[in-house]
Amino acid sequence: MSSMKMMISRAAASRLLTGATRPADSAERGVTLHRNSFVSVRKMSKALTIDNINPNILKLEYAVRGPLVIRATEIMKELEKGAQxxxxxxxxxxxxxxxxxxxxxxxxIRQVLACVSLPELIDKGDFPEDVKQRARDLLDACGGGSVGSYSASHGIELIRRHVAEYIARRDGHPCDWNNVCLSSGASTSIKSVLQLFCNDLGGKTSGVMVPIPQYPLYSASLAEYGLQLVSYYLDEASNWGLSVDELERARGAALTAANVRALVVINPGNPTGQVLTRDNIESIIKFAHKHGLFLFADEVYQDNVYAQGSKFYSFKKVMTEMGAPYDELELASFMSVSKGYMGECGLRGGWVELVNVAPDVQANLYKCISAMLCPSVLGQAAVDCVAKPPAPGEPSHALWLREKTAVLDSLKQRAQMIADTFNQMEGFQCNIVQGAMYAFPKITLPPKAIEAANKEGKLPDVFYASRLLEETGISIVPGSGFGQYPGTYHFRTTILPQEPLLREMLDSFKTFHANFSKEFA
Known part of the structure; x- marks a missing residue:
């Protein structure tokens, strides 16, 4: 088509679409428009609609960042704009x-990250010599000497070796670095291992046993992958203890619909804050071995143990010391730099150690991971600082130990403060926070509050949390987002606000609860 004809066609089409009806001018000979002419424009349908997307995505819920959290963000923006x-x-x-x-x-951690991010600081910056040497070692392990390069999909070998050394020191037993895989936080490696169970056997969906209350990553991931959630209840009356009788009940009830193939244990607990005793861990290992279950040990809070008499034992350590046949149990153990004393959530560093996993299965897991290229190299560098902190006698050791101790001591005080405060409030019962970063108190809601919640189409604990947010600005997560025993109501709150802010939060909480109770008495 000539350029003139192209111009005429475009001009004519333009007037058709805009409703223009005047006769064509001299530049548009051959094109006649009548007053009643029109063009029917077909609206293109969407390739993806709510009716045809993956139905598993529709089932997925993640309460920690759910509607109440979205509302909290909206309120923050309203305050910034001067809302009263x-x-x-x-x-x-x-x-x-x-x-x-x-x-x-x-x-x-931050000094090492600064030096690997801007290597000229190694020579120009005023950093301790052990920081500079760590940065040099990490850069030597990176392609092209830069953290901007890809690493191996399962992580930099040097860091994997340091993680293996950390695990060996922790447990008193050897760890093969080849079984350590670095990841973008623990969540990524948890999901990667869960994907291995995405197949039906004998016409039944694969089932994974998960504690209730649970960290919603598990229920969300199982929904996403089409796996069956097999819920077992923690015993609140026994400080959220884990009963083997309850494990047997839950597994037995699920067998008609699912092949129960794996067991998740979170220790220290999220959202419940319990720390399992060694005897309890041994009984769980015996249960998993008896039924041939793969064990997920979510141990990201292993540094966060506060209560007197509580101690962290890794599942790997306990099953190794139990000996045959329990030391043959298949296990994936997860750790993260997001928790502990580090709190480096945004760096997305973590790892999984695979124990007794069949070599060909492990090879295929690594193959699957390779499709994601590699975890953040800066996150891997943070992992290295956690796995291999400054040793006694090194320049950075004294400050590192002082900062670590201060963080954990403060968390211990806040754990005590939050449990004591809730237990002084009418209608509350809060177990001691033995570890992790959360309290999960039980609340007795007045019947009139439950009626009001029903009228608004909300779950009672969601109703309570919504009122709390709108009236005090305190954002918590309703217990229904984690699962709870039928007929009970809870919520999760972190112990992370610094002490002055935590006192302010608890004072506001007490005032709100007193007014709420009076309103619905």
């Missing part, structure tokens, strides 16, 4: 984000 509220700020007690709640970074 009965409070001046939103307190984000809904998520375990330590630095967002005022925790200071560990100096050694």
């Amino acid at each position: 509220k009965p409070f001046k700020k939103v307190i984000r007690a809904n998520i375990g984000d330590a630095h967002a709640m005022g925790q200071k970074p560990i100096t050694f």
Whole structure:
């Protein structure tokens, strides 16, 4: 088509689409428009609609970042624009984000990250010699000497070796670095291992046993992958203990619909804050071995143990020391730099250790991981600082130990403060926070409050949390987002606000609860 004809066609089409009806001018000979002419424009349908997307995505829920958290963000923006509220700020007690709640970074970690990010600081910066040497070692392990390069899909070998050394020191038993895989936080490696179970056997869906209350990553991931959630209840009356009788009940009830193939244990617990005893861990291992279950040991809070008499034992350590046949159990153990004393959530560093996994299965897991290229190399560098902290006698050791101790001691005090405060409030019962970063108190709601919730089409604990947010700016997560025993109501709050803010939060909480109870008495 000539350029003139192209111009005429475009001009004519333009007038058709805009409704123009005047006769063609001299530049548009051959094109006649009648007053009643029109063009029917077919609206293109969407390739993806709510009716044809993956139905598993529709089932997926993640309460920690759910509707109440979205509303909390909206309120923050309203306050920034000058909106008048009965409070001046939103307190984000809904998520375990330590630095967002005022925790200071560990100096050694940040100094190493600074040097690997800008290598000229190694020579120009005023950093301790062990920081500079660590940065040199990490850069030597990176392609092209830069953290901007890809690493191996399962992580830099040097860091994997350091993680294996950390695990060996922790447990007193050897660890093969080839069984360590680095990841973008623990969540990524948990999901990668869960994907291995995505197949039906004998016409039944694969089932994974998950504690209730649970960290919603598990229920969300199982829904996403089309796996069957097999819920077992923790015993609140026994400080959220784990009963083998309950494990047997849950497994037996699920067998008609699912092939129960794996068991998830979170220790220390999220959202419940319990720390399992060694005897309890041994009984869980015996149960898993008896039924041939793959064990997921979510141990990301292993540094966060506060209560007197409580101690962290890794599942790997216990099953190794139990000996045959229990030391043959298939296990994936997860760790993260997001928790502990580090709180480096945004760096997305973590690892999984695979124990007794069949070599060809492990090879295929690594193959699957390779499709994601590699975890953040800066996150891997943070992992290295956690796995191999400054040793006694090195220049950075004293400051590192002082900062680590200060963080954990403060968390211990806040854990005590939050449990004591809730237990003094009418209608509350809060177990001691033995570890992790959360309290999960039970609340007795007045019948009239439950009626009001029903009228608004909300679950009672969601109704309570919504009122709390709108009237105090305190953002918590309703217990229904984690699962809870039928007929009970809870919520999860972090212990992470720094002590002055935590006192302010608890004072506001007490005032709100007194008014709420009076309103619905």
